Amino acid sequence: MVGPAVAITPFHGNPSGEMRMIEIRVDEEACNGCGLCVKDCPMGVFELRGSVSSPVHPENCMGCLSCHEICPAQALEHRGVVPCRRMYVSMKVCRMLNRVI
Amino acid sequence: MGESFIDETREKFRTDLVFRVEDVPMRCDPPAEELEQTLHGLMQLNGYIIKSLEEIAGRGANAVTYRAGKKFGHEVAKYFEKKDNVEDALRELSYILHGQYTFEPWKPSDRDEYIVEENGSTFIYLVFHDCIVRQSCRRIGQEQGGPLCQTLCGYVVGAVEEITGKRGKLEIIHTGPNACLKKLILK
């Protein structure tokens, strides 16, 4: 289960002045408290509180998604992140995977 | 028995097309969706060239790729208008990088300004969203932040130096799968 929204904050790197919101959620049941996201995030967004990660400074998140890549429990969810174009994805492989799935 | 490979191939490449020197192509052919193989071929080739360069030249690979990027940046930006103002220069830079890289200024929440003047130099953090270098690294499973990333650093520095007339430096602060943070310093 994805836990309640812990924080909603403006994305600071927006030169147009328009507020873009990044919302970070931690699935508290999935998080195993390994602290990898705390160590890996360059912006110090997370802190371990008890045995779960908590996004204490979401206002500094720049949407790199390093934490997603490193979290072994897939416990994180970011909303409002700009997705970069994924030109490296091979559609041939994706079509094959889709058939298997 | 079917046709030989040579006959088949020769037939495939036969056209009645008349090509005149004055013909100017008005579109990129083939359409984008058919370019996937071309793009991936280029990304892989680029990735393996850099990987091999790193294996042979070690840390010297960074200097080579940085220089290549810088030359490219100077070359591309030399036709652009010269700007003194950093914000105007960044706007110009985003035109230059369009279609290959997209970026936006970033600052930590405890700071008021994006552009910071410090000890006679000016710096600004940039978050790079789209990046063909990151895509190429991921295409061949190469780590980010290595010599391939130095091509982007050189490219940006070359272009910015050309636009502003100042000396520049681009430091990689963090690399991620979806965005990377860089610090642009102008002296």
Ligand code: SF4
């Ligand atoms: S996306 Fe990047 S900046 Fe944002 S919380 Fe994750 S690691 Fe930190």
Ligand code: SF4
């Ligand atoms: S990396 Fe994932 S599992 Fe580990 S503390 Fe962070 S959210 Fe929890």
